[in-house]
Amino acid sequence: MARRTLLWSGALAGPLFVLLAYWFRFEAPAEYRTSQSWRPEVIMGVLYPVFGAFLLSRRPGLVVGRLLWVIGLFAAAYWLLIPLSRLALIEGWPGAVLLRWTASWLFLVEFLPLLMIVSLLFPDGKPPSRRWRPVLWLSVALIAYNVLYAWLRPVDFRVGPYPAVNPFGLAFVGRLDWIHPHVMEPITVAVAFLAIGSLAARFKAGDPIARRQIALIAYPLLGTAIAGFADMLWKEIPFWLFATLTCTAVTLVPVALAVAILRYRLYDLDVIVNRTLVYATLTVILGAVYFGLIFVVSLAVATQAAGLFGALTVGALFQPVRSRVQLSVDLMLGIERDPYRLADRLSRSVQRAEDPSAALGAAVRSVRRGLGVSGVAVEIDGSVVHTDGLLADKPKEVPLVWHGEPIGRLLLYGRGRADHRLVGVLTRHVADLAHTVRLLRVSQETVINTREAERRRLSRDLHDGLGPTLAALALSVDTARVRLTTDPEAVEPSLTALRERMTEAIGDIRELVHGLRPPALDRLGLLGAVRALASDLPEPRVDVAADDLGELAPVLEVTVYRIVQEALTNVRRHAHATSAEIRLTRTTTHLELVISDDGRGLPRQPNSGLGLTSMRERATELGGTFTIASRPTTGTTLTTRLPLPGS
Structure with missing residues (x-):
């Protein structure tokens, strides 16, 4: 709490210093007022502490946030000391010379760190690599040198007839004045641009998201460096042009920094x-x-x-x-910050959803926006079903309870307006939706299992009931045909046709039974049935590797069997492979099936045929995933992950 108060006190102090600076400027006699009524420090003093305090309140320890906060306060203090020290010198206040001396060098500890240190430490607070550490230390050394030079340079900071000789000035430092503008200033400028160039190294080594972040911040920093050193590089630059360019650039720095962070869901x-x-x-x-x-x-x-x-x-x-x-x-x-109005808005967004799952997703998004947190997740029966935002750091866990029954948790990531009233009201609505989604999942699983059990029963009845009956009829007809002694020429054709029709009926019944539930699953189990499929044909050679699968739900057995059956058909017809492998692995939450071959792979633009579509639909029907990895001449790998019931 104390740290947060300090941060926002500093954020308020920056604009207040800027306002006081203008007040002291008008307090001085008109003939002694400074002609500069606008400098980049005005923008930096107002914006930087606010941005820095906000970032630090959301993410304590963020190095860039600390730098923004400190740089902004230094800029505001520098802009305040300019008119304050002039007025103090004119009025003869005690310590006026020290104020005037401080105002002569304070700008160095806000402008140079902005270019050198922020560039090197964005975005993670570390240099791009160890090779850039010397540049960081050189930057710190050059900042210290420039400040020390300003401290010890013998100079008179007079205001009109009022002298203010540097109380710490040393004569030998004054004799080195020719070195500073011709040697040290060019080195400082070169190292500043080198520090900004470190962003190019990060850009080259970064992923696509990091590259976009770096691109956003690189342009404002480069513009700040060019505008800031313009008066050094071009002595005749008009002040209004210098102030306009620099103010524009320094304004874009915190904005670009915020966008670079916020665009990719950090805040x-x-x-x-x-x-x-x-x-x-x-x-x-x-x-x-x-x-x-x-x-x-x-x-x-x-x-x-x-x-x-x-x-x-x-x-x-x-x-x-x-x-x-x-x-x-x-x-x-x-x-909306009122909890009941926020709950009403959440209800209206839920009513527009197409189904309970979509409604829960809309509720999760509304909760994240309403609470101002960086991420929200809903967990039902130990499984995360909906997320929104950035799920980082350790979440705050809020239990979801429906009529006294715990059904899951609401996970809140980041720090927002997560007060008890808002969380309590929103959690009740989320719990209702989570209960509905839970019932839907249970009912879907029940429907699938019931359907599969019914298919299994029908398969058994057809196979054990109607099939033997028709076979017996065929046998009876054969017996009658053999024993027929009278008028065989008239009876023979009819009996033969009847026999053929019965044979076809038996074949149809067997195909129907096989389509409902493969008999091999009941006779051999899943692993045995898969091995039987692998050994149907000698080419290509198919190896089967599996752990102890234990007892599986019937719906899982049929799904795995059908996917293996379709995949091996594709391998034998299209892959031109010499060998293939089937791996079955059971974890605590999933059953994983991997089928790979060493064939020619899929074409660059494969058509999604009936076989691939069927396998994908079978996997997604159970809430699983189906992926294909293929490269020309290196074969194809199909990976299916099916959740186990209760996981």
């Missing part, structure tokens, strides 16, 4: 946009109130009293104005 984009709009609007409103009150009060009382009255008024208005601005921004972005 939620609407939260960053929400907070940015809230605090930017708050800064504008309170700034207008502050300066308006100062103007009005200064007409009647002393200037110092006007400033104190304005500061007290802004402090008193901060919380109520923030609440109203937050509410307005929430309404504009469609964010």
Whole structure:
């Protein structure tokens, strides 16, 4: 709590320093005011602490977030010290020379680290590789050198007739003035661009997501370096052009950094946009109130009293104005913080879903947005059925209970507005949907198992009942034909035709029985039936490897048998393979079937024929997966993973 308070206090201090800087600027006599009314530090002081505090509150320890926060505060302090030190020197305040001395070098610890350190440590807080560590240490050394040079350089920071000689200046440092602009400054510029070049190394070694992240941040940093060093490289650059280019570049840096993180689901984009709009609007409103009150009060009382009255008024208005601005921004972005209105919105989104599973998915998305967390998952009976967002770090577990019966868990990842009221209201709705999905899964499994059991019963009845009966009839007809002694010429053709029809009926019945449930499964079991399929033909040679499969549900046995049957048919007809292998593995949650051959593989654009479609449909019908891996001349591998009941 203390750390969070410190972070957001710093985020508020940055804009406040910027406002005070303008106040002190107008407090100085007009002839001694600085001509620079706008610099990049204004943008950095307002934006960087807010972005840094937000990132650190969501992900403690984020190095880039810490750098943004510190750099922003240094920038705001530098912009404040410029007019404050001038006014202090004119008014003769104690310590005015030290303030003037600090203002002469403070910009170095916000501009150079932004270019050198942020570039080298984005996004994971480490250099791209060990080879870049010397560049990191060289960057730190150059920053320290530039600061030390500014500390010890004998110079007069005077304001008009008011002198301010550097109290720490050393004469020998002044004699080295020719080295700094001609040697050390070019080295500093070169190392800064080299540090930015480290992003190219990350880009080359990164995956597609990392490359897009790096591309987003590389352009603003490069633009900041070019704009920031423009006055050094081009001495005659107009100040307005320098300020415009630099302000634009430094504004894009935190925006690009946020997009680089948020675009790939590390955080939620609407939260960053929400907070940015809230605090930017708050800064504008309170700034207008502050300066308006100062103007009005200064007409009647002393200037110092006007400033104190304005500061007290802004402090008193901060919380109520923030609440109203937050509410307005929430309404504009469609964010609801009231738990009951949020539950009503969740219900409406669920009602538009096509089925209970889609409704649960919509509810999960609504929960993630409503709570502002980075990821949400719903677990039913130990199995995760729906997820949304980034599932990282250790989740907060919320039990899902339906009428006193535990049915699963709601897993919340990341830190958001997960207060008890919101979680409690939303969890009840999610529990209802999870119970419905659970019933649907159980009913689907029951239907499949019941159907398979019925097929098995029908197979047994047809095989053991009607089949033998028809066979007996055929035998009776044969006997009658043999014993027939009278008029054989008239009876013989009829009996022969009847015999043929009976034989066909018996064949049809046997095919029907085989289609419902292969008899080999009952006689040999799954493993024996698979080995029988493998040994049907001598070519190609098919090896079968399997662990102890234990007792399996009938529906699993039939599915595996049919997939093996279809796959071996394809191998023998199309693969031109010399050998194939069937592997059956049972884990605690899945039954895995892998069929591989050393044939010519699938064509580059294979047609999804009836066989492949049938195998895929059989696997997905049970909630499993079916994948094909194939390369020309190296064979084909089919992998099927079927969940075991209760997993």
